[in-house]
Amino acid sequence: xxxxxxxxxxxxxxxxxxxxAAQRLAEWCSRGPILEEDLALTNISLDLFGQAENFYEYAAxxxxxxxxxxxxxxxxxxxxxxxxxxxxxxNGDFAFSTxxxxxxxxxxxxLYEALxxxxxxxxxGITSKAVKEIKxxxxxxxxxxxxxxxGTEESLKRSQIALNELWRYTDDMFLMNDNDKALIxxxxxxxxxxxxxxxxxxxxxxxxxxxxxxxxxxxxxxxGCNAIHSEHLGVMLCEMQYLQRAHPGAQW
Amino acid sequence: xxxxxxxxTTEEIWKVLGTIPDPDIPVISITELGIVRNVExxxxxxxxxxxxxxxxxxxxxxxxxxxxxxxxxxxGIKQVDINISHxxxxxxxxLSEETRAKLTKYGIAPPENxxxxxxxxxxDTSRTITCPHCQQKDTKRVSQFGSTPCKALWYCNTCDQxxxxxxxx
Numbered sequence: 001x002x003x004x005x006x007x008x009x010x011x012x013x014x015x016x017x018x019x020x021a022a023q024r025l026a027e028w029c030s031r032g033p034i035l036e037e038d039l040a041l042t043n044i045s046l047d048l049f050g051q052a053e054n055f056y057e058y059a060a061x062x063x064x065x066x067x068x069x070x071x072x073x074x075x076x077x078x079x080x081x082x083x084x085x086x087x088x089x090x091n092g093d094f095a096f097s098t099x100x101x102x103x104x105x106x107x108x109x110x111l112y113e114a115l116x117x118x119x120x121x122x123x124x125g126i127t128s129k130a131v132k133e134i135k136x137x138x139x140x141x142x143x144x145x146x147x148x149x150x151g152t153e154e155s156l157k158r159s160q161i162a163l164n165e166l167w168r169y170t171d172d173m174f175l176m177n178d179n180d181k182a183l184i185x186x187x188x189x190x191x192x193x194x195x196x197x198x199x200x201x202x203x204x205x206x207x208x209x210x211x212x213x214x215x216x217x218x219x220x221x222x223x224g225c226n227a228i229h230s231e232h233l234g235v236m237l238c239e240m241q242y243l244q245r246a247h248p249g250a251q252w
Numbered sequence: 253x254x255x256x257x258x259x260x261t262t263e264e265i266w267k268v269l270g271t272i273p274d275p276d277i278p279v280i281s282i283t284e285l286g287i288v289r290n291v292e293x294x295x296x297x298x299x300x301x302x303x304x305x306x307x308x309x310x311x312x313x314x315x316x317x318x319x320x321x322x323x324x325x326x327x328g329i330k331q332v333d334i335n336i337s338h339x340x341x342x343x344x345x346x347l348s349e350e351t352r353a354k355l356t357k358y359g360i361a362p363p364e365n366x367x368x369x370x371x372x373x374x375x376d377t378s379r380t381i382t383c384p385h386c387q388q389k390d391t392k393r394v395s396q397f398g399s400t401p402c403k404a405l406w407y408c409n410t411c412d413q414x415x416x417x418x419x420x421x
Binding site (some may be wrong): 036037039040043044046047048049050051053054057121122124125126128129130132133136138139140142143146202205206 | 305307308309310311336337338339340341342373374394395396397398399401405419421
């Protein structure tokens with residue numbers, strides 16, 4: 001595996017994760033439970049779109065074939081998207097979206113921290129900014145889960161239902177392929193298993209405070225980094241990419 | 253033929269860049285905000301300005317780029333290239349005391365030093381922000397997200413007024 005190709009693929013995975021998570025959060029715009037929360041969800045969405053753009057810009061540079069960051073976001077189909085299955089899941093209720101956001105932030109924070117030691121300067125630079133933002137996102141969703149767990153029976157029930165449904169997608173975030181192997185060898189990325197301890201420490205701390213228990217499940221679903229997705233991504237991309245597909249090259 | 257030989261200096265460029273306001277907080281400039289990292293003048297007609305994004309998704313970045321290019325072209329520089337640098341990551345620690353005072357006067361509580369950047373999973377409720385209106389410390393956070401990516405919503409219990417806090421990054 002060529003290191004340059006592996007890095008391009010890895011950048012796309014990071015970009016796609018943020019892009020899809022951001023698009024899902026943007027679906028909350030004007031639908032937040034309270035005004036402050038509407039602002040919070042769209043602010044987090046904006047941070048993630050920004051991080052996605054930085055990764056896409058870098059991916060476009062690495063690809064060096066005249067394709068732009070916009071082409072990468074809007075003109076690839078679902079089998080060319082490398083995001084984790086977690087972030088593409090539909091929003092559900094507010095507890096469900098918060099749980100999804102929490103699990104993603106609990107994974108992204110130690111990943112970006114570990115990438116500070118990357119031999120790739122651009123990756124290091126982009127993630128050094130992103131990690132500051134993700135800490136705010138993690139705290140936001142953590143506090144909500146604890147509030148749900150100590151709120152009413154209904155709020156506790158809904159957050160446990162969310163966890164029962166979403167936990168099966170968490171292994172997928174740690175799944176690695178040949179690209180990861182090449183990047184670990186080159187000192188550019190890390191063995192994702194090494195950040196699992198940090199991820200588990202975060203989720204255990206919050207779930208304890210929120211009276212939530214991790215479900216026992218054998219129904220683990222993986223495949224995101226190999227572009228194998230759930231049925232939800234295609235539908236989502238149809239909507240997200242509509243304008244660029246219908247009017248190629250349209251400018252804002 | 254007599255050429256106009258008044259040479260442009262990098263100091264002059266910095267001075268001009270110092271007049272470009274942050275569109276969200278017009279009392280401070282893009283140089284005070286710390287997003288202009290470097291100015292390189294190759295010759296009188298070609299300048300390279302290196303900027304760093306304040307936030308990954310800062311919607312003002314496009315405006316900054318356009319403003320920088322048009323202001324420097326007005327100065328007579330034909331080619332203006334904008335470089336984006338991600339490292340070191342922008343920090344609110346780069347805001348000077350003078351800039352912080354301007355923010356307070358404008359009604360935005362300035363960011364705390366990043367030594368206070370809280371890393372725990374829960375908000376440190378022991379820390380309060382001084383109200384920019386009445387300078388009292390009996391304040392509470394309403395939301396850690398506000399009208400722009402850089403601001404949080406706070407409320408002052410003394411003067412009963414809401415205010416914005418420039419978040420520490």
